Amino acid sequence: MSAIVDKPRRSWFGPHVRLYLGMVITALVVGLAVLSLVWTPAPPTKMRIAMKLKPPLESGLAGTDQFGRDIFSLLMTGAWNSLSIALISVLIGVTVGVALGTMAAAKRGFIEEAIMRFADVVFAFPAIISAIMIAALIGSGALTPILAIGLFNIPVFIRVSRALAQRVWANDFCLAAQAAGKGAFRITTDHVLPNIAGGVAIQATIQIGLAILVEAGLSFLGLSLAPPSPSWGRMLGDAQTYLSQAPWMAIAPGIAVAVAVLGFNLLGDGLRDKFDPRTEGGA
C-alpha cells in the first residue's frame, strides 16, 4: 500500500522489457508474413484430400485442415493478408484523421466543433456494423474490412492528433512563426506535423494490433477476403465445423492472431514509455 503514495510513473513490466518483447514478436510475425511470399513449407492452397485432418507434427508443424492443406503454410500466408489489410486501413485512418485533427487544432471555432462532431458520429459505428453495411453495398472482399477498419480509425486519429497538435501550438516557436507571418497551414506542415509524428506513429502501432483483431473477426463472419486466399479469421470459421474432430484447426489460427496483436501492443506501449512518458499509464 505504501507504494501507492510513491511517485507512480513507471510500471514494473518495464518499458525495455515491453519494447524488446514487442520488437521480437512483431519482427517474427512480419518476417513469417514476408517469407510466405517466396517460401512456405507446403503450397498453402494446394488440396491433398488423402492428407486431410492430420494432427500437428503428423503432417507439417500445425497439422492439416479439412482439405489436407498445410495449416502452418496457411498461417504464414494468412499473416501477410492480415497484416496488409491492417496496415492499409490504419494508413487510411492516419491520413484522414491527422489531416482533420491538425486542422481542428489550427482553426479552432466552428471548424473544430464540426470536425469533432464528425468524429463523434463516426465513432458511434462499431467496425463490425460498418462492415455489415459496407458488405451490403459492395459485397465482401478485401475492400470491406479495409473501409470498415479505416473508417473506425479516423476518429481515433482525429482525437490523438488534435490533442498532440494543441500541445505543439502552445509552444513559443509556433507563436514566433505566427509573428513571422506564417499561415496556419505552413505552421502545421513545418512545425506541428514533425512534432506530432512520433505520437501518431505510436498510436498507429497499437491500432495495427487492434485492426488485426477486428479483421480476424470480420473474416470469421466471411466479410473479408474471399476464399481461397488464406485468412486467420476464416480458418477459425472453418475450424468451428470440425471442432470435436480436429481441435488443432481452431487452436493454431487463434494463437497466431493473439501473438500478432500482443506483439504490436507491446511494441506500441514500449515505444510510448520510451518516447512519451507523459502519457504512460498502461498496465
Add this chain to the structure above:
Amino acid sequence: MTGIFLRRLGSFVLTLLIASLLIFACMDLLPGNAAAILLGTAARPDTIAALEQQLGLDQPAYIRYLSWVAGAFTGDLGNSASYGVPVAGLIAERLAVTLPLAALALLLAVALGTPMGVWAAARWRKAPDRIASGFSQIGIAIPDFWFGLLLILTFSTGLQWFSAGGFPGWQEPASGLKALVLPAVALALPQAAILTRVTRSAVLDVASEDFIRTAQAKGLTESRILWRHAVRNALVPIITIIGLQFSFLIAGAVLVENVFNLPGIGRLAYQALSQRDLVVIRNVAMFFAGLVIVVNFLVDLSYLWLDPRLRARR
C-alpha cells in the same frame, strides 16, 4: 449547470441526427435500389416496380427519411423483407437474448477487472501488479470469438458441462441463463483486461495527487486512503470505459452470438446481410449507433454528477 446540460443535450441530438442521415444515405440512396437487390439480377422491371411501390421506394428520399424517423418514435420501423414480420418486433425479440448476455458479460468484466486493477495499483511493482499486467496484455490480444471456441472445446465437447450453443428461450429462466454463461465469459475476457488496465492507471494517476498525501498525513488507514480517496477519485475514467464497454459488448456480440448460435441482435444483423434484408440492416445499424451515442451522453452526464469540479468549468 443547466447551461452545460443543454449544451450536451444539443450535441447529443445533433449526433443522433447526423448518424441517422448517414445510415439512411448509405442504405437507401447509394445502392440504387433496394427492390432490385432483394429480387436479384434476374428480376423483371415490372416486378421491381411493383415491389418498389410496396416498399414506398417511389416516394422522394426526404419523405422516406422523415417517415423512417417518425416510425422510430411510433415503433413502426417497416417490415423485414426476409422474415415478413415488423422489424421493431424482431429487434425486441432478439434483444431479449443480447441485452442479458451483454449485461452478464459486463457484470463479469467489472467484477474481475476493477478489483484486479485496484489490486495492481495498491501493490504497484510487486507480484500482483505483474500478474495483472500480464493478464491485461494477453486478455486484450485474445479474440473473444476464439476464446468462445476454446470454451466450447473445454466445457462442451470436453467436460460436457454446457451445451455447445443454441438458446432454449426464457420459459425456463435457469436453462436460458445457463446457455448465456459461456458466451458471456467469452465476451467478458477482453473487457475485463481493458478494465484492469484502465483502473490500474486511473488509481495510480490519482495516487500522486496532493490529497492522498494529506490523507496519509492525517493518519488514515491504508485501505481507507485506497478506497475512499484514491478509487473514488479514479471513478471518472473507470465509468467512461465501463460505459463504452457496454456498447462494444453489444457489438462484440455479433461474433460471439455466431459462435454460440444465439438468436440475438448481432446474429440478426449477420443473417440480414446474407439475406440482403436492407430494412433490417438499416434499423439494426441505427440501433447500434444510437446505443453508442446514448451511452456516451449518459457517461458525459455522469461526469457532472461524479466530479463536482467539472460543473464549474466552461
